[in-house]
Amino acid sequence: MLLSNVLKDLKERKKLNFKKFNPDIKGVHFNSQKILKDFIFVAIKGENNDGHKYIDEAIKKGAIFFVIENKKIKKNLEKKKINFIFTENSKFFLSKIASNFYINQPKKISAVTGTNGKTSVTFITKEIWKNCNVKSASIGTLGLIADEYKKKLELTTENSVKIHKILSILHKKKINHVCCEASSHGLDQHRLDNIKLDVAAFTNISQDHFDYHKTFQNYFNSKMRLFLKILKKGGVAIINSDLPETKKILNLCKKNKIKTFTYGYNSTDLKLVTFYEENNVQRIMVNHKNKIFNYTIPIIGNFQIYNSLCAICLAYFSGISINKCLKAIKKIPQIPGRLESIKIPRKLKKKISIFIDYAHTPDALKKTLETLKKNSVKLSVVFGCGGNRDRKKRPLMGKIANDFADKVYITDDNPRDESPKKIRKDIISSCTKAIEIKNRYLAIKQAINNCEEGEKLLIAGKGHEDYQIIGKKIYKFSDKDTVLKVLKNI
Numbered sequence: 001m002l003l004s005n006v007l008k009d010l011k012e013r014k015k016l017n018f019k020k021f022n023p024d025i026k027g028v029h030f031n032s033q034k035i036l037k038d039f040i041f042v043a044i045k046g047e048n049n050d051g052h053k054y055i056d057e058a059i060k061k062g063a064i065f066f067v068i069e070n071k072k073i074k075k076n077l078e079k080k081k082i083n084f085i086f087t088e089n090s091k092f093f094l095s096k097i098a099s100n101f102y103i104n105q106p107k108k109i110s111a112v113t114g115t116n117g118k119t120s121v122t123f124i125t126k127e128i129w130k131n132c133n134v135k136s137a138s139i140g141t142l143g144l145i146a147d148e149y150k151k152k153l154e155l156t157t158e159n160s161v162k163i164h165k166i167l168s169i170l171h172k173k174k175i176n177h178v179c180c181e182a183s184s185h186g187l188d189q190h191r192l193d194n195i196k197l198d199v200a201a202f203t204n205i206s207q208d209h210f211d212y213h214k215t216f217q218n219y220f221n222s223k224m225r226l227f228l229k230i231l232k233k234g235g236v237a238i239i240n241s242d243l244p245e246t247k248k249i250l251n252l253c254k255k256n257k258i259k260t261f262t263y264g265y266n267s268t269d270l271k272l273v274t275f276y277e278e279n280n281v282q283r284i285m286v287n288h289k290n291k292i293f294n295y296t297i298p299i300i301g302n303f304q305i306y307n308s309l310c311a312i313c314l315a316y317f318s319g320i321s322i323n324k325c326l327k328a329i330k331k332i333p334q335i336p337g338r339l340e341s342i343k344i345p346r347k348l349k350k351k352i353s354i355f356i357d358y359a360h361t362p363d364a365l366k367k368t369l370e371t372l373k374k375n376s377v378k379l380s381v382v383f384g385c386g387g388n389r390d391r392k393k394r395p396l397m398g399k400i401a402n403d404f405a406d407k408v409y410i411t412d413d414n415p416r417d418e419s420p421k422k423i424r425k426d427i428i429s430s431c432t433k434a435i436e437i438k439n440r441y442l443a444i445k446q447a448i449n450n451c452e453e454g455e456k457l458l459i460a461g462k463g464h465e466d467y468q469i470i471g472k473k474i475y476k477f478s479d480k481d482t483v484l485k486v487l488k489n490i
Helices: 011-015 051-061 071-079 090-101 118-131 160-172 184-188 216-230 246-255 302-316 322-329 362-373 393-404 420-428 440-449 479-489
Strands: 027-029 039-042 065-068 084-086 108-113 136-140 143-146 177-181 197-202 231-240 259-264 270-278 281-288 291-297 340-342 353-357 379-383 407-410 434-436 456-460 467-470 473-476
Touching (some): 011 084, 051 071, 065 071, 108 302, 118 177, 118 302, 118 322, 184 216, 231 246, 291 302, 407 440
Parallel strands (some): 197 231, 353 456, 379 407
Antiparallel strands (some): 281 291, 467 473
C-alpha cells in the first residue's frame, strides 16, 4: 500500500510531498523488533520506555518511514535525510494508520467496557451468535475465539496494530460479528481508536487500576472514551440502568447526541422484572416494549444476570431478535474461570463444592462471595493480589474476605516484581481470619483438605489463567488443573 494511502485523512500528511516520496509500505509497527523492510516505524513514548531510542535499530531493520512525537530529534533525522512525520500523539496516529493499512473490518463490531463483567459479556454474546448460526468471534481476556479456532492474546485489549490486523483477518474469513473487551488502559492508549464500532456497552465501574489512572475520575473518563470518541456516529450505547453513575453516563451520551439503550431494574428498554435460582439455573423475567419474556441461563451469580442482559442487548443491536436471543442464551456453556464449578469425584467421601473465579477487584470478590454465601454451610476462599498493580485495593479485599468467608487462605497471585510477602501483608492487615500460605499450590491443597461436609470453596484471582508471574519469570500454573490434581490424589 502506498504511503499516501496509509496516511489518508491525517492532517499531518499535508507537509509531505508524495510526488517525490511515496513508497509501497509493507507493514506498520511501534516495536523495533517487529520491523521489517519497507515498514513504517511509529515511535511512542510509554510509561517505562521510549520508542525514539530505537529509531536507529528500526533503520537497520529496514524501516522506510518514521512517525515521531519528540521535537528534539527532528533536526537529527533531517541531517540523516530520514523521511519522517511529526505528530502530537503517536498512539492515536498509530491506530489511524493501522486502520488504513488493514482497511477491511467485520460489518458488526461491538465492544464492552466496565470494571467487571467484560469477559462474561463478550463470551455470552459470542455464544448467542453461535447458537443463532451467525459466524462470529470474541476478542479479550480469553483470547481470540472464533467458530473454527482459538488464539491466546497477551492483553485484554491488544495494541492497535494487532487489533486491526485481527479484524482484517476475521473479515477475510467472512466473520462479520465481533465482540471485543475494552480495557481502561486500552481505551486511554487509543488501542481501539478507528475501529468501526456499531455498539458499545458499559457494565459497571468500581475501584481498579488506580496505580495507572491515579483517580476515579480519570478511570471513569477512560471508560467513557469508548462512547464519546470511538463509537461511530449513529451507533448505540448500552448502559446498565442500576449504577450510581448511570445518570451521569446517560447525560454525557445525550449531550453528545449518542443513542442509548438501557438494561436492568430501572430500565425502560430491557427491564429486569424478577429472577430466581433453581438447581444452578437462573430463571429470569424481562419486559421489552411492554411484552413479558422469560429465559434461563445455566450459570449462577446475580451479577451474571446483568451480564446476560448486556449480551442480549449487544446481540439484539447486531440484528438478532429478542426471541432468538433468549432461545440461544439457554445453551451457553460454563464461562472459563468465571464462577466455574469443578466436578467433584464420586470417591470423595464428603460433599463439597469448588469454584474458580477471576475476581481480582474488591467489587468482584464481594459479589462472588455473596453469591456463594447463599445457602452455604461454610464458605472458604483462597486468593492473593497481583504485584505492580493498585495497592490500595489489597486491604479492601482482605476485609471483604474476612466479612463473608469462614476461612480465608492468603497466598500469592502474580507478584511480578513486588515482594510477595509485602503483598500478602497488605491483604492480611485487614483480615483477622487469614491463614497465610505463600505457595499457591499448597494453599489450594490445604483449603481442599480442610473443607468440611457441605462447604463451598472459592479460588479467586486467576480464573482461566494458566501461568503465574514471579519476578521476571512466567511459570506454568492453573488453578483448575491444581484443583483437579489435588482431588485426584485424595
